[in-house]
Amino acid sequence: MVAEENGAQAYFLRMDDGCFMPTAHVGGAWNVSEQHVAPAIGLLVHAVEADHAARRADRLQIARLSYDIWGVIPMDAFEIAIVVLRPGRTIELVEARLSHGGRTAIVLHAWLTQAYDSTALAAVNFPSLPPPDAMPAGNPKALWDGGFIASVQARREEEGQGRARCWVRSPFALLEGEAVSPAARMMGLADIANGLAPLASPKDVAFPNLDLTAHFFRQPTGDWLGIDLSVSAGASGIGVTHSILHDDCGAFGTSCQSLTIRPKIN
Structure with missing residues (x-):
């Protein structure tokens, strides 16, 4: 059951400490009756950060986020559970598990690390991305259905088949009534690549x-999340979408998605 709130300005509503309800803005691209995983990916970051803040005053920072998608998520309430797999003073490995009706849908393993002063070594060896206002408006809705795609604003510059440079953002909050970090907001968009x-x-x-x-x-x-993306595919049904991730200060990381490629038979 989708949250029946007219004019909802968020992707999710909190039902209790570990339970959340999607709004219509979460509707999937492959199947509108299922959730698009992008907002849930961002929500899992928020859950990890909220758990971390509740456990310790000395905050660690995100180094890696690795999600395995076990199955689809219906447009219904779901739960998130957090477990610290590897506690430590300077490094932690945290698991966040999203499930619906007792069935796991997404598992996140997040490495968190202590901040050190590495200013003398700071370097960015990725190509820069033109700012959003230097790119033409894109229209993902021309290819995709669903509430999530309809909610996203896009700028897009195609460079060839499987190659594009894009900027995306959303006017909607990730979670109603709660402040979330830029990392959670960015990751709530990253799967669109x-x-x-x-x-x-x-x-x-x-x-x-x-x-x-x-x-x-x-x-x-x-x-704004900038995405400099390349899609590659082999001849046996496996592909990869690789992205360099940007914000308004430049590149800040990378993401990679494994694809299962399935030609449709008419």
């Missing part, structure tokens, strides 16, 4: 991703 420069129309080929892994070399800021 797989659909921004597909090798084929989703009407002809299904190519859902099995996972998403993001590595940060600094913590992101701002509202």
Whole structure:
């Protein structure tokens, strides 16, 4: 059951400490009766950060976020559970598990690390991205259905089949009534990369991703997420979407998605 709130300005509503309800803005691209995993991916970051803040005053920072997508998420209430797999003073490995009706849908493993002063070594060896206002408006809704895609504002510059440079943002809050970090907001958009420069129309080929892994070399800021993406595919039904992630200060990390490619038979 989707949250029946007219004019909802958020992707999720909190029901209690570990239970959340999606709004219509979470509707999936492959199937509108299922959740798009992008907002849930961001919500899992928020859950990890909230748990971390409740446990300790000395805050660690996100270094890696690795998601395995076990199955679909209905447009219904779901639960998130947090477990610290590897506690430590300077490094932690935290698991966040999203489930519906007792069935696991997404598992996140997050490495958190202590901050050190590495200013003398700071370097960015990724190509820069033009600012959002230097790119033409994009229209993901031309290819994709669902409430999530309809909620996103996009700028897009195509460079060839499977290659594009894009900026995306959303006017909606990730979680109603709660402040979330830029990292959670950015990761709530990052999964869209797989659909921004597909090798084929989703009407002809299904190519859902099995996972998403993001590595940060600094913590992101701002509202716009820049994505410099490349899609590659082999001849046996496996593909990869690789993205360099940007904010308004430049590149801050990378993400990679494994694709299962399934040509549709008419």
